[in-house]
Amino acid sequence: MSRRDLALVFCMFVVMALTGCQTVSDTVTAASDALSAHIDSRQQEPPDALTENEIRTLTVGNTLTAYELSMGTTYRIFIAPTGEVDIRGADWSDTGVWDIEGNTFCVRYKEIDGGDRVCGWFKRAGKSYETVPVTGVQNIVRFDLVGPGKQF
Numbered sequence: 093m094s095r096r097d098l099a100l101v102f103c104m105f106v107v108m109a110l111t112g113c114q115t116v117s118d119t120v121t122a123a124s125d126a127l128s129a130h131i132d133s134r135q136q137e138p139p140d141a142l143t144e145n146e147i148r149t150l151t152v153g154n155t156l157t158a159y160e161l162s163m164g165t166t167y168r169i170f171i172a173p174t175g176e177v178d179i180r181g182a183d184w185s186d187t188g189v190w191d192i193e194g195n196t197f198c199v200r201y202k203e204i205d206g207g208d209r210v211c212g213w214f215k216r217a218g219k220s221y222e223t224v225p226v227t228g229v230q231n232i233v234r235f236d237l238v239g240p241g242k243q244f
Contacts, residue, residue, distance in 0.1 A: 151171040155169065167181040186202055188200050
């Protein structure tokens with residue numbers, strides 16, 4: 093048995109001990125159920141999510157200031173009516189495309205998130221708005237409307 097095989101067996105025993113499962117099959121099933129529940133919980137549209145029309149009114153043709161709460165980062169985003177998006181931080185920038193699918197706002201930047209398409213719901217947060225991630229990085233971002241046009 094190789095070192096890799098021994099490490100895998102050891103990891104399986106640790107997982108079994110932590111989950112209280114008696115067999116490898118029970119452990120795999122418990123892990124799969126937990127992952128499915130987590131994925132399903134992320135896919136539930138919040139009851140206070142903005143509608144497609146509300147998202148369009150808030151974003152299209154406007155500049156927003158974004159506060160990425162988990163990282164303490166602030167930046168501005170311009171959502172162009174042409175489907176393009178421009179994002180600028182203190183010492184960085186990127187461009188990409190956006191679309192709205194149902195009640196979710198989606199964006200794909202050239203570099204941010206590895207160029208992956210990221211989607212989320214918008215909801216009110218006092219006088220601001222927050223995204224509730226549907227796909228991609230699971231960061232909560234708070235937004236304030238700056239105003240019409242590109243303001244940076």
